[in-house]
Amino acid sequence: MSRQRTIQVVHVAVGAIVKDGQVLLAKRALHQHQGGLWEFPGGKVETGETLVQALARELLEELDIQVLSTEALIQIQHDYGDKQVLLDVLRVTDFKGEPKGQEGQPLEWVPLSQLTEYAFPAANTPIVNALTLPRVMAITPSTGSKEHVFQFCVNALDRGAGGIQLRSPQLPFDDITWVYQQLRSLPMASKPVPQACPVWVNSTHLVNAKNQWMHERCQIFKAIHVCSRHFALVPVLLDKSNIDRHKEYTFTASCHNAEQLIQAAQFARAAYLSPVKTTTSHPKSASLGWPTFGRLIAKAHLPVYALGGLKLTDYDTAIAHYAQGIAGISCF
Incomplete structure (x- = not known):
């Protein structure tokens, strides 16, 4: 009888130390694996330690700082065959002391x-x-004029949205372009350095009736939210024969299950997973619930927004489940 192979899981606590719009990086020694590259500080969670305890110990040892408060950021799992690694990343929102490279x-x-x-x-x-994507995303509604949609975006930004997905299928392309240009001219006052509002355009506006990309439209936006039905078209847009094209586009993606999350990780910076709760727009769709949402995104290998039936008051719950944040229409 063959014995089942036991795979070791190494649990690593990682700290993204953020202060005044900046994050602290440490450079790996040249003799180390991946030497010379930058990293976020942290180390192995020892037996009997909680995640927060482990991170506090590591940052005290490595940087001589005391961790005062944290929030969940992202979990990343890697399988090396004989060893699995779980990177458990916390955003350090407050600390005491001045970081020094103790090693x-x-x-x-x-x-x-x-x-x-x-x-x-x-x-x-x-x-x-x-760390570089918004925590709250507003998705534009499926009704209303271009002026109505633009005002929705302005109101959403005032209520805490950090980015916009232009999804409104009722608007002709010229109107979508008008809303986009108006939004890009709005400085994000919440940013330490004024920046244009980040805007993703839904692929519905960029794919024609023959299921082909309209490349001249894609070139206008380049930040594209890809519907799950358009996943197979992404390699065509990227044109793998020219590696520089990969740097031209920034993608997010709509997902509803584990398989789609795996597909999205091949091309997207982030995904939306839905529906977390029952929605009025899709009342017959089975909701995931928070436990299932958390289990699915733990293996996603990219940041994931919670979507579907949410309110702004669900933000803390989403973050506690390692969501990138929340996205929605009705919550705004």
Whole structure:
């Protein structure tokens, strides 16, 4: 009788230390695996420790700081065959002390807006995405004129949305373009450095009746939210024969199950998983519930927004389940 192979799971506590719009990075020593690359500080969770206790110990040992408050950011699982690693990432929102490289490691405070310019181990990519994407996304409604949709966006931004998905299928393309241009001219006052409002355009506006990309439209926006029915079209847009094209587009994706989350991780910076709760627009669709939502996104390998029947008051619950945040129409 063959014995079942026992796979070790290494639980690692990682700290994304954020202060005044900047995050603290440490550089790995050249002799280490992935040496010379930047990383987020942390270390192994020891037996009997909670996640917060482990992170507090590691950051005290590595940086000589005391952790005062944290919130869940993202979980990342990796399987190396004989070993599985769970990166449990917490955003450190308050701490005491001045970080110092206790092990001689170089440290640098990096503006979140510049984080993508730094070289990280591949496993850190979802962390970078989680830190640089909005926590709350507003999705535009399926009714109303272009002026109505634009005002919806303005109201949503005033109520805490950090980005917009233009989904309104009732609007002709010229109207969608008008709303987009109006939004891009709005500075995000909540940002430490004024930036244009981040806007993703739903793929419904960019794919024609023959299920083909309208490339001239895609070039206008480049930040595209891909419906699940359009996943198979993404490689066509990227044109894998030209690797530079991958840098032109930023994708998010609509998902409803584990398989779609796996597919989305191949091309998207983030996904929306729905419906978490019963929705008025799809009353017959079975809701996932928070436990199932949390279980699915734990293996997603990318930041995931909770969507479906949510209110702004669900934000804390979503974050506690390691969601990137919440997205919705009716909550605004």
